[in-house]
Amino acid sequence: MHLLQGKRRREILVKSFVYVVLIVTSIVILIPIFWMLSTSLKEDSEVYLFPPEWIPKRFYFSNFNRALTFIPFGRYFINTSVITFATMIGSLLSSSIVAYGFARLRARGRDLLFMIVLSTMMIPSQITMIPVFVLFKLLNWTDTFKPLIIPNFFGEAFFIFLLRQFYMTIPIELDDAAKIDGCSYLGIFSRIILPLTKPALATVAIFSFMWSWNDFMGPLIYLNSREKLTLSLALSRFTGMYGMTAWNLLMAASLVVALPCFILFFFAQRYFIQGIVVTGLKG
């Protein structure tokens, strides 16, 4: 009896310890986000108060308006959206069809080619960056959105891998039955595989969105004109423009830029988790 109680007490103690650690680390993770929000609502002089205030005395929502009118925010929002959605469409189309080939069709050299697909995930993009830039420069595509969009229409290794993993879980008998009914490969792909893998396609769409929306180096290399900037690029120049002082406006602008990603995450969290888990565990 005594022994059992001791064991239970120990279990409770361990459990409480686990909760304490998890809660403390969660708070540590959340402080920066809270600090971002709090700063964005502060009055100009309040930003430089010491000790800092966790919650501003008054909420200056007008900071958002000021931050967004200082730069042509609407223009940059449209630019970023155009690039992001074109990239999403390109990634979805190309990666899904390539993944179908690798998952379903038998051919000599297939496994070798798939190994090459996987190994390209480990190639640092910096090694190809300069020649690709030269190529786009020769095509006169610099300072347009094309260099940021077009390459996505040729399949992305990570997405091909992810989609192939999902396609493999669909019973091959479905394909065979459709084939007997006279369905072409393209028909099997569009009428059987695609409808059955909508969640996987959602995962690809989301990751493609996130990468493109947050991309910095691509726009930095290719876009120069003031009216062609993306949000990330504009945000990075914001610091120079405001002379590094208006942290409240800077945080307000950062929050607005991050907002679509937050919203997407809260509504489609399960696809995020799925995407990360599939690549992490089966890789």
Added chain:
Amino acid sequence: MKTRMSPMAKKEELYFYLFISPWIIGFLVFTAGPILASLFFSFCNYDVVTPPNWIGLQNYKRLFSDPLFWQSLKVTSYFSLISVPLGIILSLIIALLLNQNIKGLTWFRTIYYMPSVISGVAVALLWMWIFNPEFGILNFLLWELFRIHGPAWLMSEEWVVPALIIMSFWGIGGDIVIYLAGLQGIPTELYEAAEIDGANSFNKFLNITIPMMSPVLLFTLIMGIIGSFQVFTQAYVMTRGGPHYASLFYVLYIYQNAFQFFSMGYASALSWILFIIILALTFMIFKSSPLWVYYESTRER
């Protein structure tokens, strides 16, 4: 011996290549071709405006006597050597705690992953403000909680890389999610069997959890190292490589050479060295993996 293929199989093969043709074209135009072109450029003097002119090994010779090359290599290795292993350990600990049948699991997971959603410039700006020596929240908390006068962080040659390492831990949510899924996938029978044999928690962790998780750890280690060698946005936005080159990350140095000094040839040589470093590290980790990575199919060994 040659086997003849049936017309059906031939058709299937044709369609296979048809379906994957976008990738093949993309691979040739945006990966394989540029890798070779980059090798060629690395032996040239090239400023994009005038055609490349062959100078043999000069870029590579210059590289070895360039103090900034060594500095960028040092900065990047320092960052990588600390942020990658510590990040893995931290995420594994949190994943282990999350796997203790706790309430509110999805809430915790959401919180840990949240920072990974906002990446890039917004995060860089936020942390610039956090690291602000006078009005930033970090030094304020250090003083309030521990009575420590925090350093100047991004403005200090000594503390700039540690600052960026601390910041990198904010983004470990992805690894936590992967590890948690991995832990949940370990069959409970393994633990039950060990308990019957009288194993304690530590034994179980060492002899079941670690071996079962080792393939996942291998994957995250390799991806982590590759990622850490490609740090750019933080360095570009937050420090521009300063103060006094103390945060001159390797890719930032490549970028500066290529797109600010227009030394495309030299930048190509730098990027080839990066490529070789990453290949060598990946190869070494894979080579060492039979020693510490456990695959179920090779159980008999």
